[in-house]
Amino acid sequence: MSLKNAEKSFVQELQVLYPQSEAQQIWWLAVENLTGFNLRENANQPFNPDPCMLKMLTGIKKRLLKAEPIQYILNEAWFYDIPFYVDKNVLIPRPETEELVDAVIRDCRKQPAVRILDIGTGSGCIPIILKRKLPEATVTACDISLNALAVARKNAAKYDLDIQFIQLDFLEASNWKQLPQVDVLVSNPPYIPVAGKASMHKNVVDYEPALALFVPDEDPLLFYRKIADAAKSILAPNGRICLEVHENLAEETQQLLEAKGFAASVKTDMQGKQRFVLAGFVNH
Structure with missing residues (x-):
């Protein structure tokens, strides 16, 4: 599965719980946390995820669909100007x-x-x-x-x-x-x-x-x-x-x-x- 297809599936499925814009934000957070690659700032640069990363994103999606907050899944929340463990x-x-x-x-x-x-x-x-x-x-x-x-x-x-x-x-x-x-x-x-x-x-x-x-x-x-x-x-x-x-x-x-x-x-x-x-x- 390509990253674009993975993104589409991820964001669409999350919309049972979150508005589209928030679901999109959660996708970006998950990808950046797993890879260190900022999709928002590097939208035009090619990025090819490996199968392991796609599997991890699927695991994150399953937890999100049980309403678990992305911050707890990633153990990270930004506050003010720095990330915190949560x-x-x-x-x-x-x-x-x-x-x-x-x-x-x-x-x-x-x-x-x-x-x-x-x-x-x-x-x-x-x-x-x-x-x-x-x-x-x-x-x-x-x-x-x-x-x-x-x-x-x-x-x-x-x-x-x-x-x-x-x-x-x-x-x-x-x-x-x-x-x-x-x-x-x-x-x-x-x-x-x-x-x-x-x-x-x-x-x-x-x-x-x-x-x-x-x-x-x-x-x-x-x-x-x-x-x-x-x-x-x-x-x-x-x-x-x-x-x-x-x-x-x-x-x-x-x-x-x-x-x-x-x-x-x-x-x-x-x-x-x-x-x-x-x-x-x-x-x-």
């Missing part, structure tokens, strides 16, 4: 989280030796980019999952970054004493009510870790309330809180933080969705 123990990084990281970088540029804590770090994508872009910063990250922290440490080691990773259940207030005082609290915590599962794509619900996605229907702001409470003891007086939030709960999150004694504001993402809440102590 597997079923961590969420696949999202573009909106890049905007959260951007906001922190802009906020911290005038304070090189800033101290940052990422709560619920998963793959480590947030602290790793922050440490790369703010090399003088002291960066700490925590997560309840030992398996997620193993992924985060693997990614930090790949880029030779000095980041402290701490395993703890952040929802348990007695654990906060293990955390350092910091100038910035950043978090993309679980924020999807369990009831939201019904409307989500199989590739998220069936494969990404529920622990990192969902919160109880009756307490969707659980993590934001705990972050606000923890901030009172671990956030420096002029410190800032930078949060990614549920697009339908941004104003409620802002109100929660204000009720806890913070000045808070809602920011939109590039799609115009209310996706971020930034906060600091009122008296500063």
Whole structure:
């Protein structure tokens, strides 16, 4: 089978799960990962796949048709400007989280030796980019999952970054004493009510870790309330809180933080969705 025929079959079959444009993107990712050859940038150059590669592409297609995300199949997801190792123990990084990281970088540029804590770090994508872009910063990250922290440490080691990773259940207030005082609290915590599962794509619900996605229907702001409470003891007086939030709960999150004694504001993402809440102590 020629590469062109393989591509046509691959993209057509994937359209039961993905729009044509996304199926095409997945094809390009798979070929580039297997061969190192960028089809998009070298469309006019001849490329003849060997039978082994075509067999591997068929295997990838079979897994994709079971709704397994391409990032888990390839163990790679790009975030910001670098690739990260990912597997079923961590969420696949999202573009909106890049905007959260951007906001922190802009906020911290005038304070090189800033101290940052990422709560619920998963793959480590947030602290790793922050440490790369703010090399003088002291960066700490925590997560309840030992398996997620193993992924985060693997990614930090790949880029030779000095980041402290701490395993703890952040929802348990007695654990906060293990955390350092910091100038910035950043978090993309679980924020999807369990009831939201019904409307989500199989590739998220069936494969990404529920622990990192969902919160109880009756307490969707659980993590934001705990972050606000923890901030009172671990956030420096002029410190800032930078949060990614549920697009339908941004104003409620802002109100929660204000009720806890913070000045808070809602920011939109590039799609115009209310996706971020930034906060600091009122008296500063």
